[in-house]
Amino acid sequence: MTKQLTPEEIVKSFKDEFETKIKYARIEKHIAGTKKNELIHIWMSVDRSVFKNVVKHLMTLEEYPHLAVTSGYDTGKTIELVYHFSIYFGVRYREISLNITVELPKSNPTIETITDLIPGALITEQEKQEMLGIKVKGIPKDKRVFISDDFPKGVYPWRKDETGPEKMARNLHEVKK
Amino acid sequence: MIPEATTKTTYQLPIGPIHPALKEPVAFEFEIDGERIVDVNVSLGQVHRSVEWAGMRRNPIQILYLAERICGICSYCHPMAFALAVERVAGIEVPERADYLRVIQAELERICSHILWAGVAAHEIGFDSVLFLTWQMREKALDLTEYLTGNRVTKAITMIGGVRRDITKDMVPKVTETLNYFKDNFEKLRHIFLDDKTFKMRSQGVGILTKEDALRLCACGPTTRASGVKKDVRLDQPYFAFGDLDFDYVTPDVLTGEVNGDVYDRIIVRLLEVKQSIGLIEQCLDKMPAGDIVSEPKIPKLLATLKKAKGEGIGRMEAPRGEVFHYVKLDENEYPYSWKVRAPTYNNIMPWIPMLRGEQIADIPIVAASTDPCMSCTNRVAVVDNGKKYVLDKEELHRLSVEKTRRLMA
Numbered sequence: 001m002t003k004q005l006t007p008e009e010i011v012k013s014f015k016d017e018f019e020t021k022i023k024y025a026r027i028e029k030h031i032a033g034t035k036k037n038e039l040i041h042i043w044m045s046v047d048r049s050v051f052k053n054v055v056k057h058l059m060t061l062e063e064y065p066h067l068a069v070t071s072g073y074d075t076g077k078t079i080e081l082v083y084h085f086s087i088y089f090g091v092r093y094r095e096i097s098l099n100i101t102v103e104l105p106k107s108n109p110t111i112e113t114i115t116d117l118i119p120g121a122l123i124t125e126q127e128k129q130e131m132l133g134i135k136v137k138g139i140p141k142d143k144r145v146f147i148s149d150d151f152p153k154g155v156y157p158w159r160k161d162e163t164g165p166e167k168m169a170r171n172l173h174e175v176k177k
Numbered sequence: 178m179i180p181e182a183t184t185k186t187t188y189q190l191p192i193g194p195i196h197p198a199l200k201e202p203v204a205f206e207f208e209i210d211g212e213r214i215v216d217v218n219v220s221l222g223q224v225h226r227s228v229e230w231a232g233m234r235r236n237p238i239q240i241l242y243l244a245e246r247i248c249g250i251c252s253y254c255h256p257m258a259f260a261l262a263v264e265r266v267a268g269i270e271v272p273e274r275a276d277y278l279r280v281i282q283a284e285l286e287r288i289c290s291h292i293l294w295a296g297v298a299a300h301e302i303g304f305d306s307v308l309f310l311t312w313q314m315r316e317k318a319l320d321l322t323e324y325l326t327g328n329r330v331t332k333a334i335t336m337i338g339g340v341r342r343d344i345t346k347d348m349v350p351k352v353t354e355t356l357n358y359f360k361d362n363f364e365k366l367r368h369i370f371l372d373d374k375t376f377k378m379r380s381q382g383v384g385i386l387t388k389e390d391a392l393r394l395c396a397c398g399p400t401t402r403a404s405g406v407k408k409d410v411r412l413d414q415p416y417f418a419f420g421d422l423d424f425d426y427v428t429p430d431v432l433t434g435e436v437n438g439d440v441y442d443r444i445i446v447r448l449l450e451v452k453q454s455i456g457l458i459e460q461c462l463d464k465m466p467a468g469d470i471v472s473e474p475k476i477p478k479l480l481a482t483l484k485k486a487k488g489e490g491i492g493r494m495e496a497p498r499g500e501v502f503h504y505v506k507l508d509e510n511e512y513p514y515s516w517k518v519r520a521p522t523y524n525n526i527m528p529w530i531p532m533l534r535g536e537q538i539a540d541i542p543i544v545a546a547s548t549d550p551c552m553s554c555t556n557r558v559a560v561v562d563n564g565k566k567y568v569l570d571k572e573e574l575h576r577l578s579v580e581k582t583r584r585l586m587a
Contacts, residue, residue: 030265034273034466037420041265041491064392066408068493069523071504073515082504084491086413090406093420095413097491120395120527123221146225157230158515165230 004088005061007040007096014044017057021047037093045101052112054100055083059117062087065098067114070124072132074160079104079132081111106161109134131158187215192541192574203526205533205541212537217530232516237263237337237483237507238476240516244503245331247518250293253286254496255503255518256335261416261492262505263337267483272469275339276418277461281352282325282334283417283494284454284461288359289318290497291447291454294549295370298444301542302379303579307369314362321355324348337479339471349462356455363452370444371432378585380440384532384544387438394527398499399450400548402428403443405436410495422460424453440547447549484511496521498549522548539581542574 499521
């Protein structure tokens, strides 16, 4: 196994590798317990064009980075995905959480799959496709996963625009008995 | 008999969407050759309840109670992971005593969940007397939960910035009494699960998940630890007061000296974790400092603070089944801008595929149950054989599993 880097070194290694394609990076430190041990969360925003290389670079730091899940939300003009990785688990107090944000324009909301690097990413990629209406290029199983097949096409539950589910939701007091 | 060239040698066996061995409805499509599973396909999402969508229309305090209803067994982990995420966004510091109280509740939930799982696993292979024994023990854990929180299932103990109820001095004897009861009965449980011939026959060498697969498929919790991966958020990135306590990763080699990644190893990990949890609660009772149990007891004031908060945060917790992960984004509004919930089973679905490949139909219940997916009951299995469809109900599949146990014992 390669040497474990400090959070500052991790951020630096990404910045050296991808330069301006890393839009911002910040290190958050939280404390817990009476011994005040530190929890380290790194937040980074990367350009879509280098995203896959960022994941490849991450895999040079830790052979099998753990992908917890991908979050995502609609910001109006864009869709942002947040990939929650963690590395250096297995040694007490050493794990570092890495949250990588990628911005996708709504006019072309596509991103490359990472299932060839991390096979465990499949379900979360499928979920993002159906919930946010993005397209994952090269996804091995292009099917719905959480939403049933009879759910209308072109409605994306997590969108906040006209493709969102608002018109499908009704308040109980408005329903005529 | 030599099959004719035109005969298809494999057939399809769909299991689910709802099935006794699966808590969350999941549909499996098995490719079967005789008794052996050739391939598995998993599809999810039969009861998506739009909890996240509903959460974006509620304030953070209301979400605590919504999050509690995501899962009946992890009814403490979900709101707590959400609270952790919100505290990190809003910069709320949790009092030290609350950190300890949070550990006690988390470990009690783990004991409850693992003992419940042990019973279900015994039931799956037709060992129902063990089911009754374990659930009798679980009853004690539920009684203690009720004593400490006022509720048996949805505990309503979480508050952003702390917990809602203290454990006072006069409550400690009852906690110690229950813990002693577990310690007295633990040996019995260990003997049944780890030394019994029937259990060994049905669980050793079955449903193997290799270390590499566990890592590549991002498995979590006891499922991944049983494959020898040291991954436990309590130790990796200690939250609450876990950083102060003395404990270590539980992998099967602690007991047997080797890692096989089979069902037996997953039983070992869970059993040892029950023992570990008892120890952790005892340590907490010893070390717990005096002080406040919540940073801001006035709810309207807390809500006003949260309304001004802006940013994003994550809350990670080691639930009984693995890591619970919550992501929250606040934008100076009454309701959160975004909320993502990731339950441990979400990541433990993919590992089912390598686990089940090559096993027998009768092993499906115990292998599927061995990752401890959220369990509930009822439903049926439809077997499609040469286009003719007939239905295997819950009892039938259970009977197949019991028969296999009998066959092995004979």
